[in-house]
Amino acid sequence: MFNLPAVPRWPAVTAIAISLAMFDCSAGGSSQSHEAVGSGAGADRGGGSGTNLGSAAASGIGTVVSTGADTASAGGAMGAAGSGGATGATAPQTDGDAAVAAGDGASSSASPDDASAATDGKGGAAAATGPFVCSELIGLWVASQWWGTFDKTVVDKAHWQFMFQHHGYLELFTDPASAFWKNPIMSPCAAQSATPDRVVFLPFSLTLNTLDVWQMQLTKLVETIKGKFPGVRRIEIMTTLRSPGNMLCPNDKDPGTVVPAYVDQAIQAVADQSAGLVTVGPKIEVKDCTWWGGGTDLTGAGNAGVGQLVADYYSAHP
Secondary structure, X not given: OOOOOOOOOOOHHHHHHHHHHXXXXXXXXXXXXXXXXXXXXXXXXXXXXXXXXXXXOOOOOOEEEEOOOOOOOOOOOOOOOOOOOOOOOOOOOOOOOOOOOOOOOOOOOOOOOOHHHOOOOOOOOOOOOOOOOOEEEEEOXXXXXXXXXXXXXXXXXXHEEEEEOOOOOXXXXXXXXXXXXXXXXXXXXXXXXXXXXXXXXXXXXXXXXXXXXXXXXXXXXXXXXXXXXXXXOEEEEOOOOEOHHHOOEOOEOOHHHOOOHHHHHHHHHHHHOOOOOEEEOOEEEOOOHHHEEEOOEEOHHHHHHHHHHHHHHHHHOO
16 A cells, blocks of 8 residues: 655645546535535536446344443554545546445444433533534545445435545644645535534554554644634534454454454544543444455445445434
């Protein structure tokens, strides 16, 4: 894996035009960058057939293992994750993708420690509760794989949008000047797209490997998000996917398929210190090891199953 060098900060319309050549674009939804939203410039990137990221879904029951105030889970060292591929943002699945099906049969369950129930984790200030006008999901490549199912099945899809970077590591998103923040927005919210009032961020890193550095980088991230979206009422930090029981699978030994305890602890610590602004997002486990397609990539069934799990959770917690 490697990271792209910083790119020039062109005006929004130019940046989006260039992204058309760089990125494999989604079929059904429109997209635009935050800069374009703010200026009213917008960009329709539809018209294609979508990217098939896996086989047709036939998924079962997965698990939201826990949310909220718990501070640790079994984990291992985090190392190189995911498979290779083009750098830069790549469009998520949309209606043209065989892997995505709303009726995939997946369901979810959540623990009593519910992230939306609303304190900072230690009885501090209450977190803002929904419904929210616009919730923006920000993540790296794996999130783009399940976004298509999520976007089609979450009950309030008009209030959700997605922005991602293929190699969108936490320490790079903490920089407010990063070109990542100008990436196109997929399926923009019907209202308030330029100024989402909830941000759900999925952090991942190949290099951060202690509690202290994770907590420091997450704290920087929160400040960056506050600067980008001054009206944000709630920031949810949601870990990347974890294998069943947060243990390595026999068929996929990639360390990125488990979440180290220090990552969960860092997220909780930042939430505890945020006076209610930051909450711990759901911790999503894949149904079983067959959902992994290699590295941190998902199979078609995994794409649809995880998307349904996340959609079920946020449909219950708008």
